Amino acid sequence: xxxxxxxxxxxxxxxxxxxxxxxxxxxxxxxxxxxxxxxxxxxxxxxxxxxxxxxxxxxxxxxxxxxxxxxxxxxxxxxxxxxxxxxxxxxxxxxxxxxxxxxxxxxxxxxxxxxxxxxxxxxxxxxxxxxxxxxxxxxxxxxxxxxxxxxxxxxxxxxxxxxxxxxxxxxxxxxxxxxxxxxxxxxxxxxxxxxxxxxxxxxxxxxxxxxxxxxxxxxxxxxxxxxxxxxxxxxxxxxxxxxxxxxxxxxxxxxxxxxxxxxxxxxxxxxxxxxxxxxxxxxxxxxxxxxxxxxxxxxxxxxxxxxxxxxxxxxxxxxxxxxxxxxxxxxxxxxxxxxxxxxxxxxxxxxxxxxxxxxxxxxxxxxxxxxxxxxxxxxxxxxxxxxxxxxxxxxxxxxxxxxxxxxxxxxxxxxxxxxxxxxxxxxxxxxxxxxxxxxxxxxxxxxxxxxxxxxxxxxxxxxxxxxxxxxxxxxxxxxxxxxxxxxxxxxxxxxxxxxxxxxxxxxxxxxxxxxxxxxxxxxxxxxxxxxxxxxxxxxxxxxxxxxxxxxxxxxxxxxxxxxxxxxxxxxxxxxxxxxxxxxxxxxxxxxxxxxxxxxxxxxxxxxxxxxxxxxxxxxxxxxxxxxxxxxxxxxxxxxxxxxxxxxxxxxxxxxxxxxxxxxxxxxxxxxxxxxxxxxxxxxxxxx
Amino acid sequence: xxxxxxxxxxxxxxxxxxxxxxxxxxxxxxxxxxxxxxxxxxxxxxxxxxxxxxxxxxxxxxxxxxxxxxxxxxxxxxxxxxxxxxxxxxxxxxxxxxxxxxxxxxxxxxxxxxxxxxxxxxxxxxxxxx
Numbered sequence: 001x002x003x004x005x006x007x008x009x010x011x012x013x014x015x016x017x018x019x020x021x022x023x024x025x026x027x028x029x030x031x032x033x034x035x036x037x038x039x040x041x042x043x044x045x046x047x048x049x050x051x052x053x054x055x056x057x058x059x060x061x062x063x064x065x066x067x068x069x070x071x072x073x074x075x076x077x078x079x080x081x082x083x084x085x086x087x088x089x090x091x092x093x094x095x096x097x098x099x100x101x102x103x104x105x106x107x108x109x110x111x112x113x114x115x116x117x118x119x120x121x122x123x124x125x126x127x128x129x130x131x132x133x134x135x136x137x138x139x140x141x142x143x144x145x146x147x148x149x150x151x152x153x154x155x156x157x158x159x160x161x162x163x164x165x166x167x168x169x170x171x172x173x174x175x176x177x178x179x180x181x182x183x184x185x186x187x188x189x190x191x192x193x194x195x196x197x198x199x200x201x202x203x204x205x206x207x208x209x210x211x212x213x214x215x216x217x218x219x220x221x222x223x224x225x226x227x228x229x230x231x232x233x234x235x236x237x238x239x240x241x242x243x244x245x246x247x248x249x250x251x252x253x254x255x256x257x258x259x260x261x262x263x264x265x266x267x268x269x270x271x272x273x274x275x276x277x278x279x280x281x282x283x284x285x286x287x288x289x290x291x292x293x294x295x296x297x298x299x300x301x302x303x304x305x306x307x308x309x310x311x312x313x314x315x316x317x318x319x320x321x322x323x324x325x326x327x328x329x330x331x332x333x334x335x336x337x338x339x340x341x342x343x344x345x346x347x348x349x350x351x352x353x354x355x356x357x358x359x360x361x362x363x364x365x366x367x368x369x370x371x372x373x374x375x376x377x378x379x380x381x382x383x384x385x386x387x388x389x390x391x392x393x394x395x396x397x398x399x400x401x402x403x404x405x406x407x408x409x410x411x412x413x414x415x416x417x418x419x420x421x422x423x424x425x426x427x428x429x430x431x432x433x434x435x436x437x438x439x440x441x442x443x444x445x446x447x448x449x450x451x452x453x454x455x456x457x458x459x460x461x462x463x464x465x466x467x468x469x470x471x472x473x474x475x476x477x478x479x480x481x482x483x484x485x486x487x488x489x490x491x492x493x494x495x496x497x498x499x500x501x502x503x504x505x506x507x508x509x510x511x512x513x514x515x516x517x518x519x520x521x522x523x524x525x526x527x528x529x530x531x532x533x534x535x536x537x538x539x540x541x542x543x544x545x546x547x548x549x550x551x552x553x554x555x556x557x558x559x560x561x562x563x564x565x566x567x568x569x570x571x572x573x574x575x576x577x578x579x580x581x582x583x584x585x586x587x588x589x590x591x592x593x594x595x596x597x598x599x600x601x602x603x604x605x606x607x608x609x610x611x612x613x614x615x616x617x618x619x620x621x622x623x624x625x626x627x628x629x630x631x632x633x634x635x636x637x638x639x640x641x642x643x644x645x646x647x648x649x650x651x652x653x654x655x656x657x658x659x660x661x662x663x664x665x666x667x668x669x670x671x672x673x674x675x676x677x678x679x680x681x682x683x684x685x686x687x
Numbered sequence: 688x689x690x691x692x693x694x695x696x697x698x699x700x701x702x703x704x705x706x707x708x709x710x711x712x713x714x715x716x717x718x719x720x721x722x723x724x725x726x727x728x729x730x731x732x733x734x735x736x737x738x739x740x741x742x743x744x745x746x747x748x749x750x751x752x753x754x755x756x757x758x759x760x761x762x763x764x765x766x767x768x769x770x771x772x773x774x775x776x777x778x779x780x781x782x783x784x785x786x787x788x789x790x791x792x793x794x795x796x797x798x799x800x801x802x803x804x805x806x807x808x809x810x811x812x813x814x815x816x817x
Contacts, residue, residue, distance in 0.1 A: 073771070073774070074767075074771045077764075077767070077768055077771065078764075079761065079764045079765055079768055080761045080764070137765070160768055162768055162771035162772040162774075162775060163771075163772075163775045163776070163777070164775070164777075166775065166776070166777065201750075202746075204743075208747065208750075209747075209750045210743055210746035210747050210750060211746045211750070212750065212753070229776060230776055233776040233777055233780070237777070237780075558791070561791075561792070561797055
């Protein structure tokens, strides 16, 4: 009995083992089947899902290229900014969140607060709503510190203009999505914008990144402008003051290098801040220098005179009878300001006689006038750098009646832009070549600079005619209508213009004028061609010689001083002339100065120049006819050869200059006593 | 308890002390070989795991450093922007004429002794990194 019961457990164990093994087998098979299902049947789907969860592809936005002036100073720049967004479903109280965000931003008014709350509420069922785009890092930090539910941040690139309204019309502005909307930002958008890159980031379960594969973004090309930041500032400052003083509604000023066509400054008033272009009025955003047409008035007599000289119709001394003081075309009578009597053609231009210019134009005929109008570049866009440039209005010469021809001769019935006028006057200044105006000097991509070449569009007049016109324009400034454009120490050539505006198709019934001055300086070796146009001055006599010429004068004075252009009348001769070549620009440290021009010989030994200013030392050496090389800046601290060494004409003296700290009690060199020097020095030292 | 159900359990005295298991050297070698192989596999496994975690750790570190570099670069750009803003000619002029009461020199107070004639760079040139 006991034996049998002892043997009974074996089949039981066998049964149970079989059951357990069966269960295990089923379990293993089940698992295997599931694994096969997951890893074979649903492989692609699940792999894709895992990829989505473990890795993120982030777009790396490309920064727009910088825009710099001709000296390398930054005019437009891009930096990272934070964009604040909301996940509307996670925001419990949109009003409270909007108020909190607004409070932290600190530049948010009630209207903005409402807009934010409305944006979050309207997208309640969605996952994304913009709260504020492209805020500064400190603003983002303040908002982040609030730790608001449903508020997130992402990086975007923001375009900034560090000089605010400087050259705003020329630079233009970009939209919120970094696309150029106006000015050079729009014209050169494809160059500046660059190409976005991608970053593939692998993350762990906590969404922390531990690996990345990058296709870096390609930065946009940098654009080097022909503009000089300081000249631009001067042009804007003087134009703004002139417009305010004369009670005008606006104005434009263009400074051009007459030989290269480089636009050194292009100013408009009113201007705007491109960092906040949406706040600016449409009127302020308009680039008047390239978009606004105006009838140039008497400044256009340069074209009439140029054509007449070219075609040998008159010479400067040809006698013109303007004694009637008017000229009649049917019912239309055109008057001069005064009765000038009988005068030479030169005087007709100098005194801006309409009758004189018209009589010469009638001798020329409409075809020839029309030909020269085109040769001077009117009636077509002058530069490819400006999108939306107004080509101007020029009538078909064959359809011009005598009356219309008379209008064209004195600058009416033609529509020109200040930029076209600058190109035309540059043609006179450079000896007759119409050079294409340009605002872009070079495009720099991957450290390679590709310069934009000078382009001659046409030969407007011969050098001989240009020289004759220059003489007449000098007379305009010396004794004619443009005396207020005189720059002491320099010869100036110019022409005034005053044209009644055409308002609602009529010249009558209002007192709006376009007044202008065009000219170049120094007249015999021009460095700057300058055009100033003022729209509707009301506070002063509306004449080009009264309103625009003084603006020209102030711009030219400051520009000549800043560029170090030596005086052409009565000034001391230039002591040093330096070629600012590429090697010198790229070398750091003191730049060696060039050799001084030879003068007359004097003493037999080198003088002691120690302690002298560079200017005084150069004067002494120049008088002795010795060559000098300067190193550094300040006063002379060392000289080679030493003082007392016998002079050898073949030796170039080297003067080492150093800045000297003024001794206590010594008069301030920077602030002469007549400017209240010492008091100002104290003020300077105060934090 | 009846006599039929009573059961005696007589334990046989087994004396196996003198019996000694014979050392199987072959098996010993096998065992050590297996242990070594197993240990080697474990070491390989541990090394592989260490490598994997080191890679991860460096990945995190690299990522962190790249973020820091990007942040530093951005701070640099913001500082440059600030410098350019401070160098604005209108701001400097405002400070000079307003706070420092400076004035522009008159023509007779300024004398040009040196003129820099800019020479254009060659049409195609390489620009030094700014």
